Amino acid sequence: MTAPPTRRSAIGALTGALAGLTACTGGSGSAAPRRTATADPALQQLLTRRATALLHRDRQAFLAGADPRATRYYAAQRRMFDDIAEVPLAAWSYRLVRTGAFPLPPTADAGGTVRTAAEVELSYRLRGYDARPVLSTEYLTFTRRAGHWYVAADDDGASAGKRTAVQLWDQGKVTAVRGTHSLVLGLVDTATLRGYAADADRAVPQVQRAWGKAGWPGSVVVEAPGTLDQLGALLAADPDDYRGIAAVTTGELGGSAAAPADRVLVNPAAFGRLSAFGRQVVLTHETTHVATRLATTSHTPLWLSEGFADWAAYRDSGRTAPEIAPELAQDVTAGHIPAALPANADFRPTAPALPQAYEGGWLANRLIADQWSPATLTAVYRAAGTGTPLDAVLQAHLHLSLAAFTARWRTYVRQELT
Structure with a gap:
């Protein structure tokens, strides 16, 4: 991060926010009173169908994998499918890591329902920007009724410290603005996002002059949540810690520190208080972290x-x-x-x-x-x-x-x- 927003941006090291964005694994077996399923090939098949449906914008097929009895989760998935529409996805897939990933809470559902708590890896790439997949962890509850598996929740593991990573499209409708060297994804108005893209487009040549062109894509992805609380959720951090921080670079590790995909996250209130010069400094600073990431380690x-x-x-x-x-x-x-x-x-x-x-x-x-x-x-x-x-x-x-x-x-x- 950087110092107060009157001068600079925010810390972009492989600590703090980075640790928050690379969700942890581990956990204990299910404590649910109902039967807990062992790993079932049908779970991976369900995840694959949902990923394919999202990529091909097949709303009906995507929602067919969400439990219609889990009304809150079903509604959230319906919103997410719509809110991610403008995000230029080149790839999207899920991998079942393990079952029995966290204790399941009791349920009032009756009639032979089988539940299992699973750790799932989400992998996605943005078209034209990500050379390697971005990975994050989800903790999902699956239910099986009448021979069919569904996804029923993504927050049952929170009380056990197994929190599903929050993405920008989980927080609202994402608008995408493309610049010459940038992609800006945001929950704020289009004019503001265009301003971010212009600043990022000026930053990239400055960074290339300082660091060179080799070893990084020569472009930057900026994410702009609408509020400080949304920024905190994306970072899995206390938002108050970032109240005076204008922006932060996060490295979402793709299996090792040598294979990251970086995002610059903007704190809209703090960034908005900066002068034009200050905004340019912030985005050049953070873009430098994107360029140097492969050479940056602990x-x-x-x-x-x-x-x-x-x-x-x-x-x-x-x-x-x-x-x-x-x-x-x-x-x-x-x-x-x-x-x-x-x-x-x-x-x-x-x-x-x-x-x-x-x-x-x-x-x-x-x-x-x-x-x-x-x-x-x-x-x-x-x-x-x-x-x-x-x-x-x-x-x-x-x-x-x-x-x-x-x-x-x-x-x-x-x-x-x-």
Whole structure:
């Protein structure tokens, strides 16, 4: 994420929101009073029929797989089928992972109904944007009556911590706006979505100049929920943690950290308060996370990943260092120069010195680009994600130890901000 929306966007690391979007597995057997089915090939067949029906826009066939007695779920599925209509799907499939995935609540249904609680993997791709499938987890209740299986619920596992991942089309009718380098999917008005697409289209060439064109599609998908609560649901996070965050990049892992598909999620209220310059910085920052994702791992320090995204966003802004880093400049003027590079914990959305963490990371990246070269900076970034100790990475590319680089960075911070 980034610091307050008056300056930048939101954290795009492989933590926090990312952990929320990659739903966990595990669980216990069913505790329902009725019989619980073992894995049945008919369950996968039902899921496959529903996926095919959705892709081919066959409403009747899609709803035929939803339990008509589960009126709330049936109505929600009917709305979802309509609300996803504008989303350009290239692929959509379900895979039954396991049954007995969570305890089922009691039911008043009578007459030999069989129920089972299943973990299901949803896989989908957006046409023209996703090179690999986006994966998410659903926890579904199946019912069988008169020899027919139906899907009856997707929230029975919530009390056991088995929550179905929320998608944008679960929250309302999605409008799709296509830009030259972008696809914007949103629940807000079309004019606003077109503005997001224009900002994203300007961001992509800036990012290509900073990072290069190889290793990423050269386009970005932006999702725009209508409210902060909807953003929180998409992130499986407390919405209050993102109240002051303008946007966040999420990596939905396709089986490994090397195969993600990224989405930039916009917080409409916070993003709407930004100036035109601020909006451009935010989307360039987040688009940088999309471009660098394949090179970003848990080994990459956040001062490097977030600082690089800010460096790409501010590189051609013409703004001075004190203008870009006002909070850290205030600290330096008061004689408080940070003793160490920002730690990962300093980038939490609720961290007390969040702006200073971003500003310090930006200056560390700017230092490498200015005193070595932009190519050296990207080489350091790529090497840091391989798991090579950071000290060894800096020795190899900068001929400085981590301690020596930190000392040079502290001097640079003082020089640039006073």
